[in-house]
Amino acid sequence: MKLNLYVLTPKRIIWDCEVKEIILSTNSGQIGVLPNHAPINTAVDMGPLRIRLLNDQWLTAVLWSGFARIVNNEIIILGNDAELGSDIDPEEAQQALEIAEANVSRAEGTKELVEAKVALRRARIRVEAVNWIPPSN
């Protein structure tokens, strides 16, 4: 049994391929999806998406919030933007994190603080996604 995974953004189709398993960060924690999963609708939180390919290799992608629907072994993830872990430059991600941290401490007013905190979270997730080591089994 396989899963069809579609990751769609307004810009392009990020992923359109069969997979074995995914781990998805939802608003109520991470969920693992295996074939024949119960049909659900869920909000996707900002966070990593782990994909196990047909050859048991793990891949990471980063999702910036969105929505997922799992029906009949078909997973549709809608998001404003998503990045594959392989497309992220580790050094650049680390630098972005440092800049974001500095911005939070400098922010004044509610609006700026909210914006800065969101930016910091994004940067942190990107760094985590790059540095993630897949489970060896």
Add this chain to the structure above:
Amino acid sequence: MSCSHLSTAWSSSALATRRRSAPSSGSSGRLQVVRCSLRELRSRIDSVRNTQKITEAMKLVAAAKVRRAQEAVVSSRPFSEALVEVLYNMNQEIQTEDIDLPLTRIRPVKKVALVVLTGERGLCGSFNNNVLKKAETRIEELKQLGLGYTVVSVGKKGNAYFIRRPFIPTERTLEVNGIPTVKDSQSICDLVYSLFVSEAVDKVELLYSKFVSLVRSDPIIQTLLPMSPKGEICDINGVCVDATEDELFRLTTKEGKLTVEREKVKIETQPFSPVVQFEQDPVQILDALLPLYLNSQILRALQESLASELAARMSAMSSATDNAIELRKNLSMVYNRQRQAKITGEILEIVAGADALA
């Protein structure tokens, strides 16, 4: 020996319409105003020819860009189709429930944010002016209603306009380079979201040019926030547009000329399977979906504004080219006549001289 008044002719589209409305006067080369020496005439014909080449090239560039803009719309279609389908299904599922979301909360309006989308460049006829004029009227209306307002300007032309007018409160000026991407719409989206949720403003309106045809685009105002929970697009008068219709521009060739067609696609909505569970509260799921929807709306508006700008530039440049061709024709006619007159004069002189000697 005045040549100055003609130098402006090639760039002014107003002149073109005037000339076209009275075609009988211009055709026979009765350009009495041209009083230049032959050499000056020749250099002017050359410069008009150069200008014509430039405007022609700009027209072709705009046409090519329309095609690229269209590709961007096409590549976002799988996403928007899936989004509309999901929204439609969610809508049916939660129609009976009473939902309270920050993005749909209707508050008494005290302050309005006006997002104005303009172009990045000029030389596109009255495109930018139309949008800015509409913005001025809307600001005037808001003032008369006694409401506060703030402007979020997107696009270089609008930015320059609002920076020159410091009495208009401007929240932020943004720029979009090239074809609008999700990043561009996301930054606008984040801004209006934080403005609205922090209750700095109570309503967000989006002002952009709706693409009607290659020669026409209408500046329209659309209410972005608060959203109606059913995911409908409403204009300021509350008239709703069907959200399940997806529009697409298509560049085609009709009778050898480039045209842009607007195609409406009705998205098939499949019946929602009742067994689907909600992992979270429907409110939370809508909370994730609506920003996506907001973003796709802004992206659509940006794309539409760009298409209008390029279309406006295409038609402005094509009328400039037409003008240049006509001007060149008239100038060469005057040049040839003067040349002929000069030769005739010289022959007469020689003949008269020979007669006198005889």
